[in-house]
Amino acid sequence: MASPLQTPPPVPLPTVPTVEAWRAMTPAERERVQVQINAALSASVDVMSEGQPHKKAKSRTIDALGLHFRTIGRTVYLAEELAVLSPGEKPFSPDILAVLDVEPVEDDERLSWVVADEGKGPDLVLEVLHKGDRTKDLVTNVERYARLGISEYFVYDRLRQQIHGYRLIEPGAARYQRIVPQLGHFLSGVLGLNLAIVDNNLRFLAGEALLPVSADLIGRLQGMMGNLESKAAQAEAQAAQAEAQILVDLREGLLTLLDVRGIPCSDEDRARVESCEEPSTLRRWRTRAKTASRALDVFSEELPPA
Numbered sequence: 553m554a555s556p557l558q559t560p561p562p563v564p565l566p567t568v569p570t571v572e573a574w575r576a577m578t579p580a581e582r583e584r585v586q587v588q589i590n591a592a593l594s595a596s597v598d599v600m601s602e603g604q605p606h607k608k609a610k611s612r613t614i615d616a617l618g619l620h621f622r623t624i625g626r627t628v629y630l631a632e633e634l635a636v637l638s639p640g641e642k643p644f645s646p647d648i649l650a651v652l653d654v655e656p657v658e659d660d661e662r663l664s665w666v667v668a669d670e671g672k673g674p675d676l677v678l679e680v681l682h683k684g685d686r687t688k689d690l691v692t693n694v695e696r697y698a699r700l701g702i703s704e705y706f707v708y709d710r711l712r713q714q715i716h717g718y719r720l721i722e723p724g725a726a727r728y729q730r731i732v733p734q735l736g737h738f739l740s741g742v743l744g745l746n747l748a749i750v751d752n753n754l755r756f757l758a759g760e761a762l763l764p765v766s767a768d769l770i771g772r773l774q775g776m777m778g779n780l781e782s783k784a785a786q787a788e789a790q791a792a793q794a795e796a797q798i799l800v801d802l803r804e805g806l807l808t809l810l811d812v813r814g815i816p817c818s819d820e821d822r823a824r825v826e827s828c829e830e831p832s833t834l835r836r837w838r839t840r841a842k843t844a845s846r847a848l849d850v851f852s853e854e855l856p857p858a
Contacts, residue, residue, distance in 0.1 A: 568637040574668045586663040593645045606682040610647050616763045629654035635664035648678040676704045676742040698728040704742045708754045802834035809841045821847050
């Protein structure tokens, strides 16, 4: 009988070197330390995958915030599951981190966020809790992030559809106070945005306006393109209808003119007029019909040679 799956023992995480030890290392040594720490974090039960619901919530967050800050021109560095190396501390890899006044780059080559190199730690951390360790996110991390001076900490409890928000009591303090929601909105002073649960999803709001995600913008663009295509087809149909009416009017006008002037028109000539699709030809015939004395003078150039 197969034995049930067992939770693997936690992988011990190395302590991040002190500032002095870090600065004494060569670039190659620093890179090696980061690679080792990332490998240890990846193997740790603290960062085991919670599946697609967890991943999608993180991706939507990065997507919405990235679009927003690029649009308003605000400098905010955002990262998903980037290891944070604070001197003398155990490393950690938050779901989302945000750092103010750090320019995001297209080809970001950071292996981790090294506080000793960057000169500061994250300003905000957001964790997505689905079916993971509630004690870690709602107790351990609350104490750890406050001690590390992270200004704000939010937890999106996706399973229970709740938001928990924490803010440092004051700058430099090592203790959080809970953020009290206003009508279900949790204000982030770091982001300048509200967090709320809308349609069972974590969403961000600027005032009362929901920040769009890429899927929203693509949907709007597709709707706009559909409207434009519909209008173009409608305009094309109207143009074709107008052109057809012009031909009808020209044919009727020409035959009426021939009748009024008493110019006999054979069945063959009438068929030629009715089948003509060139407005310029019909207008030329009409001009001739004003002075011609017989149908041959009107249609002579269009008759095939004998």
